[in-house]
Amino acid sequence: MSEETKNGPWVVRSSRLTFENPWIRVTDHDVLHPDGSDGEYGVVSFKNIAIGVLPITERGETWLVGQHRFPSEKYSWELPEGGGLVDDSPLESAKRELREETGVSAENWIELTRFDVSNSVTDERAICFLAYGLHHGQSAPEPSELLDVKKVPLKDVYHNVMTGEISDSLTIMMVLMASAKALRGELPAPISSIIIEATKA
């Protein structure tokens, strides 16, 4: 019984690693619920932080990356995203992802939002950035990825977020958060006015 640990109001009586690959670890915990009843809690731990980037040009354009998502078995257009190792700087991971997927680098980076992606089953965290003052270079996607990349008006991305055509959580979150922060005057003036113009009603 000395191996019992606490996780908030839960007692964890034992834990068993049931699956591991380079991206996740699935652990099954034998627990006592807060009310004392027996149970189990399966947790999916992520080895990466989800990183998202909203790059914006002076002309109010951004980039969408299209790919077939294996888990949902559907094609999805999204802002540049990727995984950053938990111990790496999220900002450095964001810079790398943007460069690899679009060939773009940026002078200015602002953290837009961080959140728990799916907190009933996973410990996955997301950190998202706004990037502006852009320079164009050469993209270098990972060879195992098959990506379509296109430069599009942020206005069109906002429209597709609001209609539901874009269904990726990080993309929706970044666009809505950028719009809300711009309206609240929480972003630098030049980029703020571009976002307000692109996301106005």
Place this chain on the structure above:
Amino acid sequence: MSEETKNGPWVVRSSRLTFENPWIRVTDHDVLHPDGSDGEYGVVSFKNIAIGVLPITERGETWLVGQHRFPSEKYSWELPEGGGLVDDSPLESAKRELREETGVSAENWIELTRFDVSNSVTDERAICFLAYGLHHGQSAPEPSELLDVKKVPLKDVYHNVMTGEISDSLTIMMVLMASAKALRGELPAPISSIIIEATKA
């Protein structure tokens, strides 16, 4: 070789169920990447849809539910949320969750947003609703849950979303989407003006 299947540009050579509990199923797929290289893809399939509800009173109040989240090992204040079986009506699941956690029922329901929660590893989908025209009853949380429930101004929730104090993805998404839809005139006038007042800069 006849057992090979396709998932978009991936070839799935074999699949193995590695973990299952009442909420998730973890399947390890032996695949060929889009570029033809060998690999594996571990997918976490969800048996439930994530359901979220943003209830709003005529005085601009909503409800927050506080609980220790086992996977992230931290306490989290969130709008009413829960799981709805994939084959059940999301709206009926939302009505049940709101009633169980807060004791509230609502005359008016509007779908706010639906999205893929974490699409690199899971197939989890979320569907979120706005609820107004509220009637108060008796809450009946599941006995295994230890929930704190409080009625709070939506204005305060919006503030905590913008500062990052609230970190739950569904809660952030619902508040930002309600604000954006209200500003765009996509919600009925009475509830729209309450939301605009609570989420103005």
